[in-house]
Amino acid sequence: xxxxxxTDGSQYSTSIYQHAAWAAKQLDASxxxxxxxxxxxxxxxxxxxxxxxxxxxxTALLNxxxxxxxxxxxxAQKRGQAILEDAESALKxxxxxxxxxxxKHGKLSDEIENYERDADLVVIGKRGNNAxxxxxxxxxxxxxxxxxxQHPVLVASRAFAPLNNFVLxxxxxxSAKKAVEYVANSPLLxxxxxxxxxxxxxxxxxxxxLADAENTLKASGFEVTxxxxxxxxxxxxxxxxxxxxxxxxxMGAYGHSHIRHLIVGSTTSAMIREVKIxxxxxx
Amino acid sequence: MNSSKYFQEWFSNPRRDxxxxxxxxxxxxxxxxxxxxxxxxxxxVGLYASFCIAVVIAFVGGRAGMISAAxxxxxxxxxxxxxxxxxxxxxxxxxxxxxxxxxxxxxxxGNLMRFVSRSxxxxxxxxxxxxxxxxQLPQFxxxxxxxxxMVAAGLAIIYGLPxxxxxxxxxxxxxxxxxxxxxxxxxxxxxxxxxxxxELPSTLPVFxxxxxxxxxxxxxxxxxxxxxxxxxxxxxxxxxxxxxxxFTDTSSNKNRECTGQGIANIVSGFFGGMAxxxxxxxxxxxxxxxxxxxxxxxxAGIILxxxxxxxxxLVSQIPMAAxxxxxxxxxxxxxxxxxxxxxxxxxxxxxxxxxVTVLTTVFTHNLAYGVGAGxxxxxVFFAYKVSGQLDITSDIEVSKKARTYTVRGQxxxxxxxxxxxxxxxxxxxxxxxxxxxxxHFWDLxxxxxxxxxxxxxxxxxxxxxxxxxxxxxxxxxLEVAKYDKPGADDALGGH
Numbered sequence: 001x002x003x004x005x006x007t008d009g010s011q012y013s014t015s016i017y018q019h020a021a022w023a024a025k026q027l028d029a030s031x032x033x034x035x036x037x038x039x040x041x042x043x044x045x046x047x048x049x050x051x052x053x054x055x056x057x058x059t060a061l062l063n064x065x066x067x068x069x070x071x072x073x074x075x076a077q078k079r080g081q082a083i084l085e086d087a088e089s090a091l092k093x094x095x096x097x098x099x100x101x102x103x104k105h106g107k108l109s110d111e112i113e114n115y116e117r118d119a120d121l122v123v124i125g126k127r128g129n130n131a132x133x134x135x136x137x138x139x140x141x142x143x144x145x146x147x148x149x150q151h152p153v154l155v156a157s158r159a160f161a162p163l164n165n166f167v168l169x170x171x172x173x174x175s176a177k178k179a180v181e182y183v184a185n186s187p188l189l190x191x192x193x194x195x196x197x198x199x200x201x202x203x204x205x206x207x208x209x210l211a212d213a214e215n216t217l218k219a220s221g222f223e224v225t226x227x228x229x230x231x232x233x234x235x236x237x238x239x240x241x242x243x244x245x246x247x248x249x250x251m252g253a254y255g256h257s258h259i260r261h262l263i264v265g266s267t268t269s270a271m272i273r274e275v276k277i278x279x280x281x282x283x
Numbered sequence: 284m285n286s287s288k289y290f291q292e293w294f295s296n297p298r299r300d301x302x303x304x305x306x307x308x309x310x311x312x313x314x315x316x317x318x319x320x321x322x323x324x325x326x327x328v329g330l331y332a333s334f335c336i337a338v339v340i341a342f343v344g345g346r347a348g349m350i351s352a353a354x355x356x357x358x359x360x361x362x363x364x365x366x367x368x369x370x371x372x373x374x375x376x377x378x379x380x381x382x383x384x385x386x387x388x389x390x391x392x393g394n395l396m397r398f399v400s401r402s403x404x405x406x407x408x409x410x411x412x413x414x415x416x417x418x419q420l421p422q423f424x425x426x427x428x429x430x431x432x433m434v435a436a437g438l439a440i441i442y443g444l445p446x447x448x449x450x451x452x453x454x455x456x457x458x459x460x461x462x463x464x465x466x467x468x469x470x471x472x473x474x475x476x477x478x479x480x481x482e483l484p485s486t487l488p489v490f491x492x493x494x495x496x497x498x499x500x501x502x503x504x505x506x507x508x509x510x511x512x513x514x515x516x517x518x519x520x521x522x523x524x525x526x527x528x529x530f531t532d533t534s535s536n537k538n539r540e541c542t543g544q545g546i547a548n549i550v551s552g553f554f555g556g557m558a559x560x561x562x563x564x565x566x567x568x569x570x571x572x573x574x575x576x577x578x579x580x581x582x583a584g585i586i587l588x589x590x591x592x593x594x595x596x597l598v599s600q601i602p603m604a605a606x607x608x609x610x611x612x613x614x615x616x617x618x619x620x621x622x623x624x625x626x627x628x629x630x631x632x633x634x635x636x637x638x639v640t641v642l643t644t645v646f647t648h649n650l651a652y653g654v655g656a657g658x659x660x661x662x663v664f665f666a667y668k669v670s671g672q673l674d675i676t677s678d679i680e681v682s683k684k685a686r687t688y689t690v691r692g693q694x695x696x697x698x699x700x701x702x703x704x705x706x707x708x709x710x711x712x713x714x715x716x717x718x719x720x721x722x723h724f725w726d727l728x729x730x731x732x733x734x735x736x737x738x739x740x741x742x743x744x745x746x747x748x749x750x751x752x753x754x755x756x757x758x759x760x761l762e763v764a765k766y767d768k769p770g771a772d773d774a775l776g777g778h
Contacts, residue, residue, distance in 0.1 A: 048445075048449040048571050049302065049306050049450055049572050050445035050449040050451070050453050051307075051309060051452030051453065051572065052441050052444075052452070052568075052616070053564055053568065053571075053616020054442065054616065055615060055620050058563075058567055058619070061530065062529060062530060065531075065532075069532065144287065
């Protein structure tokens with residue numbers, strides 16, 4: 001078993017390491033810490049609008065750009081090294097022995113699929129360095145990362161708290177069934193109390209699916225409470241999480257197409273934003 | 284490419300891209316006019332082309348941040364078409380060029396760029412710079428000393444001003460100052476202005492169908508031009524995209540760029556513009572000004588058209604001297620000056636390839652011929668160098684009755700002769716073993732050379748054994764070799 005922890009040195013990092021350490025202990029897994037050095041192609045230091053080309057203009061410009069980025073990249077590398085060292089010591093302090101730490105060039109959302117292949121669980125922070133804190137804005141980055149992952153993704157909240165119970169948001173869909181399947185078969189959430197939550201109008205089909213899910217979970221030794229509420233899924237789930245002091249939200253992610261997302265927005269992103277606890281997502 | 288990356292290529296930094304696009308648009312106006320004059324058409328043909336191509340390529344190109352418009356490389360190819368057949372044939376030739384380029388993109392011919400060596404690329408840009416420079420010389424004709432003085436003053440502004448400030452485009456200042464001087468001193472009576480060179484656009488371009496008979500005669504006229512235009516356009520575009528790739532440390536889609544250039548040219552042709560392609564100089568200016576996204580190319584095209592339609596009256600007052608000064612700057616900036624220094628440092632075969640590319644282009648005024656000659660010559664030099672990778676040694680047995688030849692290296696048509704020469708047929712032997720385990724047979728010539736060696740030994744009464752033929756060579760041998768088939772000895776004929 002292997003856990004991929006993606007860090008960027010933001011204030012979520014400590015929480016990412018703690019969540020990764022918790023998962024590693026539950027799964028008896030090793031942790032692979034990944035830090036991506038974003039390519040940055042920013043303004044030239046000195047804006048040059050002269051529009052003129054002197055002798056050897058191409059070589060001069062190329063050299064100028066390389067120099068500029070080399071300086072920045074060296075600083076970024078050093079900073080990245082410090083982040084990884086910090087990650088290793090944080091994980092060691094949590095009692096994790098098998099740690100591998102890497103920094104790579106590229107954007108996480110573009111490259112995650114290459115690194116995620118060897119992992120069984122991906123841990124990332126809810127927000128990164130570049131996200132806008134004030135607006136509670138998640139950025140499209142997190143969503144793109146999650147959409148690229150074939151394995152479950154644990155989205156770490158700002159601070160780690162001991163996990164004793166979880167809500168499994170169940171809509172009868174494919175990814176929700178996958179979530180039930182995983183929870184039942186994996187040691188990750190063993191021993192935690194499970195709230196099986198369905199939001200929406202009742203019908204016989206969903207009743208049957210809920211009963212199925214309950215049986216599967218109970219067979220694996222989970223204590224299960226079925227909750228059935230009416231209303232808007234996003235609001236109700238957030239209410240339940242807040243009122244019942246839930247520690248973890250488990251749900252299927254991004255079941256809908258890009259097109260639908262453009263029009264109505266994404267329930268998943270809204271959920272991750274709304275709740276203040278970690279979220280475990282299944283595609 | 285996925286939609287979010289495409290979106291990012293458009294809007295990663297709108298402010299920066301629009302500023303850079305403005306700088307480029309200002310630099311494009313004199314160039315588009317100058318290239319129209321080179322091709323022998325009204326300035327509006329080049330300006331419409333630059334607008335259409337820049338705007339279309341912003342959407343369909345494979346390289347964000349690269350500037351495409353009417354170019355000198357294409358203009359010089361159009362001279363004889365316009366002179367002999369008129370503007371009506373220029374437009375269908377442009378459209379056909381676009382169709383051929385789309386075909387090249389579909390067939391993924393962009394991958395063929397790998398055969399164009401570094402030396403050929405250097406030769407290409409040098410030839411391009413020389414052509415642009417030479418095209419300015421006729422402007423000095425019958426204009427007297429005043430013209431030289433104006434051009435010199437223009438160059439002084441272009442190169443002097445950036446030393447003081449890089450906040451304003453110095454070519455623009457040069458144009459404004461020289462136009463002001465020319466208008467206030469009444470020099471426009473003696474010196475040519477842009478207005479003397481033909482019609483400027485006063486409206487947006489309109490869609491029009493080419494006014495030529497659609498028959499084989501027309502195709503016969505435009506096809507040879509379209510082929511040259513398509514090749515030169517793609518070459519310059521792909522070279523430029525590599526340069527921009529290097530500048531920005533990002534990658535581009537070469538085959539998409541081919542198709543994009545084709546679409547841009549088709550649109551240009553239908554809106555009364557001439558064929559164009561990516562511009563090395565303008566792309567450098569764009570990156571230098573901070574342009575990285577598709578928006579910079581789009582802005583360049585739109586701003587170019589707005590400026591030209593709004594200020595057409597003033598543009599016609601620009602003295603040709605100002606334009607010539609800008610174009611001399613472009614040719615100086617395009618030329619690879621380090622390549623002159625490198626003539627002594629680089630291997631002389633590289634230098635010869637570069638010089639042949641330049642000379643062929645300058646004499647034929649066709650970059651396609653120059654690149655063709657350069658690529659051919661690099662291939663010949665390469666083949667010659669690889670043919671040196673052949674080493675044949677031999678050992679004689681103590682009895683002096685048998686000898687083993689060991690062949691190492693590459694065997695193909697160039698090295699076949701030296702292969703045959705390495706054997707000593709005067710020696711009287713009972714048996715010869717040729718060990719080719721470390722050799723590679725590439726073609727029929729090498730197999731034929733081996734055949735002849737074997738047959739010659741056999742005729743001297745020597746037994747021949749070939750050992751260590753590796754699997755790849757063995758298949759080749761079994762298919763074509765003659766020595767082990769009946770009647771093999773006859774094949775040598777009168778030899």
